[in-house]
Amino acid sequence: MHHILIVEDSPTMRSLVVSALEELGAPVRITEAASGFEALRELPREAYDLIVTDINMPDINGLELVSFVKSNAAYRAIPLLIISTEGSERDRLKGLELGADAYLVKPFEPEVLRRTARDLLAKAQEE
Amino acid sequence: MAARRTRSPARSKATREFVSEVEEILERLRADLADLADQRAGGELEPELANRLFRSAHSLKGLAGMFGFEGMSGLAHHLEDILDGLRMGRLAASAPALDLLEPAVELVASLLERAGSAKAQAGAAEEVARLVERIEAALHAGPAAARVAAPEIDERLLRALTEYEEHRLRESLRRGRWIHLVEASFEILSFEEGLADLTGAAREIGEVISTLPAPGEVPEAQIRFSLLVASDADAQALSTLLDHPTASIRCVHRGASDAPSERLEHSTHAAESAQRGAAERSASARAAGPQPDASESDPEDASVSPALDEPAREPSGELDSLKSISETVRVDIRKLDELMNLVGELVIQRGAIAAIAAQLLAEPASARFGRELGKLHKTLDRKLQELQAGVLEVRMVPLRQVFEKLSRVVRRLRRDSGKDVRLEIRGGDTELDKLIVEELADPLMHVVRNAFDHALEPPAERIAAGKPAEGTIRLEALQRGNHVVIQVADDGRGIDVDAVRSRAVACGLVAPDALLTRKETLDLIFQPGLSTSSEVTETSGRGVGMDVVRENVTALGGLVYLDSTRGAGTTISLTLPITLAIIQALTVGVADQRFAIPLTAVLETLLVGPEAIQRSEGREFLNLRGDALALRRLHAEFGLPAPAADARQAVVVVGLGDARAGLLVDRLEGQQDAVIKPILGPVRSVPGIAGATELGDRGTVLVLDVAALIEDAARRREAA
Numbered sequence: 001m002h003h004i005l006i007v008e009d010s011p012t013m014r015s016l017v018v019s020a021l022e023e024l025g026a027p028v029r030i031t032e033a034a035s036g037f038e039a040l041r042e043l044p045r046e047a048y049d050l051i052v053t054d055i056n057m058p059d060i061n062g063l064e065l066v067s068f069v070k071s072n073a074a075y076r077a078i079p080l081l082i083i084s085t086e087g088s089e090r091d092r093l094k095g096l097e098l099g100a101d102a103y104l105v106k107p108f109e110p111e112v113l114r115r116t117a118r119d120l121l122a123k124a125q126e127e
Numbered sequence: 128m129a130a131r132r133t134r135s136p137a138r139s140k141a142t143r144e145f146v147s148e149v150e151e152i153l154e155r156l157r158a159d160l161a162d163l164a165d166q167r168a169g170g171e172l173e174p175e176l177a178n179r180l181f182r183s184a185h186s187l188k189g190l191a192g193m194f195g196f197e198g199m200s201g202l203a204h205h206l207e208d209i210l211d212g213l214r215m216g217r218l219a220a221s222a223p224a225l226d227l228l229e230p231a232v233e234l235v236a237s238l239l240e241r242a243g244s245a246k247a248q249a250g251a252a253e254e255v256a257r258l259v260e261r262i263e264a265a266l267h268a269g270p271a272a273a274r275v276a277a278p279e280i281d282e283r284l285l286r287a288l289t290e291y292e293e294h295r296l297r298e299s300l301r302r303g304r305w306i307h308l309v310e311a312s313f314e315i316l317s318f319e320e321g322l323a324d325l326t327g328a329a330r331e332i333g334e335v336i337s338t339l340p341a342p343g344e345v346p347e348a349q350i351r352f353s354l355l356v357a358s359d360a361d362a363q364a365l366s367t368l369l370d371h372p373t374a375s376i377r378c379v380h381r382g383a384s385d386a387p388s389e390r391l392e393h394s395t396h397a398a399e400s401a402q403r404g405a406a407e408r409s410a411s412a413r414a415a416g417p418q419p420d421a422s423e424s425d426p427e428d429a430s431v432s433p434a435l436d437e438p439a440r441e442p443s444g445e446l447d448s449l450k451s452i453s454e455t456v457r458v459d460i461r462k463l464d465e466l467m468n469l470v471g472e473l474v475i476q477r478g479a480i481a482a483i484a485a486q487l488l489a490e491p492a493s494a495r496f497g498r499e500l501g502k503l504h505k506t507l508d509r510k511l512q513e514l515q516a517g518v519l520e521v522r523m524v525p526l527r528q529v530f531e532k533l534s535r536v537v538r539r540l541r542r543d544s545g546k547d548v549r550l551e552i553r554g555g556d557t558e559l560d561k562l563i564v565e566e567l568a569d570p571l572m573h574v575v576r577n578a579f580d581h582a583l584e585p586p587a588e589r590i591a592a593g594k595p596a597e598g599t600i601r602l603e604a605l606q607r608g609n610h611v612v613i614q615v616a617d618d619g620r621g622i623d624v625d626a627v628r629s630r631a632v633a634c635g636l637v638a639p640d641a642l643l644t645r646k647e648t649l650d651l652i653f654q655p656g657l658s659t660s661s662e663v664t665e666t667s668g669r670g671v672g673m674d675v676v677r678e679n680v681t682a683l684g685g686l687v688y689l690d691s692t693r694g695a696g697t698t699i700s701l702t703l704p705i706t707l708a709i710i711q712a713l714t715v716g717v718a719d720q721r722f723a724i725p726l727t728a729v730l731e732t733l734l735v736g737p738e739a740i741q742r743s744e745g746r747e748f749l750n751l752r753g754d755a756l757a758l759r760r761l762h763a764e765f766g767l768p769a770p771a772a773d774a775r776q777a778v779v780v781v782g783l784g785d786a787r788a789g790l791l792v793d794r795l796e797g798q799q800d801a802v803i804k805p806i807l808g809p810v811r812s813v814p815g816i817a818g819a820t821e822l823g824d825r826g827t828v829l830v831l832d833v834a835a836l837i838e839d840a841a842r843r844r845e846a847a
Contacts, residue, residue, distance in 0.1 A: 010148060010189070011144065012148040015141065036340075041319075044315055044347055056182055058182075060340060063289055064287050064337065064340060065340070067286065068339075068341060074342075085185055085188055085189035094286065106193055107189070107195075107200075108193075
């Protein structure tokens with residue numbers, strides 16, 4: 001069972017991502033966070049296998065969340081995928097510099113999201 | 128009521144979510160754009176406003192893109208471009224490109240309305256392309272704000288800043304502000320309140336540029352936040368405001384000015400006082416908690432310990448608003464409908480229990496059980512009433528939302544037309560069922576636009592008439608018992624009754640020799656196809672006339688009245704029920720049928736003999752304490768057998784607003800809760816019937832549409 005944390009402030013976008021990942025082809029459990037703060041509270045509660053986060057959010061932005069996850073020994077190993085609307089190239093670069101494992105630009109096909117998620121999960125298992 | 132529920136076509140859940148979220152984003156954009164217009168006029172833009180606008184446009188672009196609405200997404204992209212320029216300081220507040228924001232938002236709104244039809248979308252493509260072209264041209268020509276040199280700030284801090292946050296940092300440096308790094312640790316499960324407190328305090332004298340979380344000393348249990356704060360105040364001044372046991376402040380960039388912040392009477396000699404502060408507090412800072420990033424040799428380093436002599440600070444508005452975000456839940460209105468239906472069904476079951484209890488009580492052998500069941504029924508009844516009130520309460524929203532929308536419309540009309548009009552709003556706190564509030568937006572908008580376009584005269588004409596040049600539209604809501612009355616009053620030219628009449632004659636609505644009262648003539652305005660103003664302006668003329676206003680309000684179980692005095696103005700009053708879902712009803716019998724009448728509309732009931740009923744020109748009246756009350760015989764309305772000619776009859780006096788009518792029925796049966804359900808099928812459009820309801824064990828009865836019956840009675844009375 002893969003446990004995935006989805007951090008996205010738009011409820012519509014969040015449910016799209018959830019329904020795409022529910023059909024991953026492997027058993028998944030999904031926890032939703034509607035803001036960076038919610039994600040910070042969720043993280044210590046469960047062991048996650050994948051984090052999917054947006055960048056533009058209220059309270060803390062996705063980059064700040066990436067920085068937190070990747071600077072924390074307890075979460076560093078969790079693969080992290082940024083999904084963000086095509087925008088600042090610099091922000092995208094920064095996300096990867098901060099340690100995000102992949103970056104998807106919205107809009108994307110659900111299948112592309114699933115494939116990326118599967119790759120990240122498989123890679124994490126190998127390591 | 129039936130019409131209200133049959134309007135939404137079948138759509139997938141995802142699309143519905145999409146539409147409702149885009150609507151929310153548009154609402155936010157409009158409100159923020161109105162603020163932007165005000166701030167542009169004032170000359171000073173609040174940086175967070177531009178960023179908030181940008182974020183809305185950004186979300187819109189992403190959502191529209193995911194759902195394949197290319198036109199909308201492209202338009203949102205251009206909105207985003209303008210707003211990005213604004214928040215990043217590339218566009219000045221005066222840039223003409225900003226004038227295109229509102230048209231772009233409205234075009235997105237119209238694209239959303241046409242979202243169901245691919246053909247309509249394609250038809251809009253050209254409109255989108257034209258606007259996009261204008262935006263691109265404007266952005267190209269827009270005056271660029273000067274860029275500033277990169278700051279001398281620690282790369283480590285900069286790494287997690289978004290481009291916008293970087294820009295705010297540069298901007299603060301350019302303005303010679305102090306940049307402080309505030310760090311504090313919190314328990315991870317409850318950090319939000321403490322952090323909100325800290326952020327709120329920092330915002331009192333500065334701007335929080337970024338909030339970076341990091342693992343605390345005990346990573347599983349603690350979390351540490353680094354806030355980058357830009358302020359005109361020095362570390363000392365900031366430290367007196369921050370009240371957290373583990374907070375430390377480090378100055379990462381010294382401000383250019385020694386000016387104290389406005390609200391602090393503290394020292395002006397920044398460097399000296401900061402040094403003194405650092406010397407006094409560094410010990411407590413080291414003891415208080417981890418701060419690996421604070422270089423302890425830094426003379427600007429000052430940590431905060433709760434000052435005992437400092438008066439307790441009132442919770443700031445900032446904090447309150449942050450709390451309200453986390454304590455609010457968004458609920459789909461349909462879920463509330465379902466909940467309401469369930470409550471309604473429980474209410475009906477409760478009625479059945481009462482009936483069984485009464486039966487048991489009537490038999491000596493089972494009377495004991497009957498009493499027990501009766502008691503249980505009473506308790507259940509109380510709790511159910513609370514539940515019902517609770518569910519209704521959740522559905523109630525203040526009218527303010529609609530009023531604010533109207534105020535934005537007036538602001539825009541004022542700008543586009545150059546007409547000087549003041550909008551006075553009262554009673555925005557008055558609450559109504561969410562569905563009613565939503566359905567009210569369109570009719571109210573139309574009434575207000577009418578007042579703006581047609582009723583209010585141009586300034587010269589007003590001055591000539593001895594009125595102030597500035598026209599006034601007064602929008603007022605007040606609660607009256609179970610109804611809410613919304614009035615839209617203007618001090619314009621009023622309605623020319625003769626012109627209405629001659630136009631109605633010209634349209635063939637009334638015969639040239641018809642005798643009409645003043646009120647009746649004014650009432651013609653609600654007839655389809657009659658508009659007193661022959662010129663059709665862009666804002667009011669299209670499609671919706673007063674007939675549609677009346678139709679919309681009547682569908683909500685409400686009434687529309689119009690009163691006008693030539694030269695002094697027009698008042699339009701909408702009377703609406705507070706809620707639609709569960710009503711208390713009076714059940715009455717006519718022949719072998721039963722009907723339910725909403726109790727909110729029942730003023731009184733009386734029994735009359737046939738001799739009390741007066742006739743005049745084929746209409747029937749009752750002398751009710753000196754007033755003639757128009758009567759309607761329900762058996763005649765619904766084609767049921769008439770009672771014996773000499774039978775005493777019951778009269779139910781119903782009223783909405785100021786209108787009255789008497790309904791003649793055979794029997795009064797009792798008071799009941801009723802859940803109104805729409806009727807589908809051939810009876811749907813029977814005039815005088817609002818819906819159907821179930822009454823416990825007694826089957827389905829029809830609910831009378833009191834508004835329709837009264838209006839009809841009033842019309843006949845006037846005609847008589």
